[in-house]
Amino acid sequence: MxxxxxxxxxxxxxxxxxxxxxxxxxxxxxxTRYKPSETLPEASVPISVIISARNEANNLRENLPAILEQNYPDFEVVVINDCSYDSSDEVLEELNKAYPRLKIVTITEHDRFKTGKKFALTLGIKAAKNEHLLFTDADCIPASDNWITYMASSFNNPVQIVLGYSPYKKTRNFLNPFIRFETIKTAINYLSSAVNGDAYMGIGRNLAYTKTLFFGAKGFAAHMHVISGDDDLFVNQNATVDNTAIEINAEAFTYTDAKTTLKSLFRQKKRHFGVGKLYKxxxxxxxxxxxxxxxxxxxxxxxxxxxxxxxxxxxxxxxxxxxxxxxxxxxxxxxxxxxxxxxxxxxxxxxxxxxxxxxxxxxxxxxxxxxx
Structure with a gap:
């Protein structure tokens, strides 16, 4: 050379x-200089937890009770059963009998109108009775029964968006260490940017914002044509220096299972990275x-x-x-x-x-x- x-x-x-x-x-x-709260905060505002689920019968049966049994005085859980063709409706009906705070919104498939997650979440938000909304997925489980308490405590004037963290469970699968590593690196970047006053994304597995902000921004209208982005694109377009906070107390995490095959990981990441071109x-x-x-x-x-x-x-x-x-x-x-x-x-x-x-x-x- x-x-x-x-x-x-x-x-x-x-x-x-x-x-x-x-x-x-x-x-x-x-x-590194951000210090999460070490003591359990007091309940602050009524919360509507919103979960969009499509063919998630097993996950709903396993994870939803941990959400419905949260140690929080005033909350509801809105689950949107989005065109499921498994036994999700039966599971939700059983849980509804045991947990009155569960609210079910059902979407049925239409031949000429294909729904997506953003449409399902919009219906869930409209059905929610509370101003403050907390989002997660059916395959996620809170790290503790104080998850809602910690996430809700970050809401105060003028905060309208709370960015949480959702790590993957540790397993012996050969992909698991790198998936967890990538998740932490991604979290360090977006949480640090939020601390710096320039939040650019959040993750729908653990994210909260207000109904006023959602409807004031016309929901997902600006990117409804994109399959993904109900979480990061919404935050990217609506976060400001003053209206965004983070919550990373270990009790406020939500855990989920990582992908176990290269094919499933490729499909997931292709979807996630496809929305980056729409960031500011x-x-x-x-x-x-x-x-x-x-x-x-x-x-x-x-x-x-x-x-x-x-x-x-x-x-x-x-x-x-x-x-x-x-x-x-x-x-x-x-x-x-x-x-x-x-x-x-x-x-x-x-x-x-x-x-x-x-x-x-x-x-x-x-x-x-x-x-x-």
Whole structure:
């Protein structure tokens, strides 16, 4: 390789190193200074928990009681049975007999009108009797019976959006460690941005906002044509410096099962990444710079080592960044239930940036046609 090409690549490697360091210092480190409430707050406002479910009979039977039995004085649970053809209706009827606070909204399939999750959630929101709405999925279970209490306590004037966290359960499946790692990295990014006053996304497995905000923004009308995005696109378009808070007390988590096959993971991530192109320009730019610089950092590091161009300096920069990551991530991974994943950091971090760029391209060019 020509000397001037190697010098140019090494300069680019240093530039990517500085960009990555910038994101660590200015964005992700902010979350380390955020202190979640350590004592159980008092009940604040009436809450409507909303769950859209399509063919989720088993999950409803297993997880819904833990939501219906929350330690909170004033709440209802609205479940939208969205065109299910399994035994969901029977399960919900049985649960309704035992739990009067359960409200069921049923949608039936129409030959000429295909519904999606956003349509189902809109009906659920309209059916909810309370102003403050808390969202999760049928395959999620709260970490404690104080989940609603912690999420609801963050609502105060002028807060209208509360971003929660939903980790995946730990299993021995070969995909599980990386899925959990990616989830934590994603959470660090979006929660840190919210702490910085620039929230760009939330996750529907654990998200709260007000009915006034929803109808004031005309619901999902701006992106109803997109299958996904009921959570992150809504937050991206409606979050402001003042109206958004986060809640990451361990008792406020909601847990779910991670995908167990590459095929199911591919289908899920293709759907998720497909909405990123609709984010605000500054958020698309920020996420793209982080993803591309991280990817190039590892590619150029490899080239420096393979072609023996300043290998010691290249390794030194890599180690400096890794040590800085460990300083920041050791606290955050522990707080977000991923302490065991720190051992995988040097390998998973490289895979993470390859994964980001791969699915970013797939999401840009391949359209998803169904949410479930």
């Amino acid at each position: 020509e000397t001037y090409i190697r010098e140019a690549l090494f300069i680019l490697f240093q530039f990517c190193f500085l960009i990555q360091l910038y994101f660590l210092v200015t964005n992700q480190s902010r979350l 320009k500054r958020h698309r730019r920020m996420l793209s710079i982080d993803a591309v610089s991280g990817f190039l950092f590892y590619i150029l590091l490899t080239l420096c080592l393979v072609f023996n161009f300043e290998p010691l300096l290249a390794l030194g920069l890599f180690m400096f960044r890794l040590i800085f990551q460990l300083i920041i991530y050791s606290k955050l991974f522990k707080r977000l239930d991923g302490k065991d994943l720190l051992w995988y950091l040097p390998f998973f971090d490289a895979v993470y940036y390859i994964y980001l760029n791969t699915f970013g391209l797939i999401g840009t060019f391949i359209k998803t046609t169904q949410w479930k």
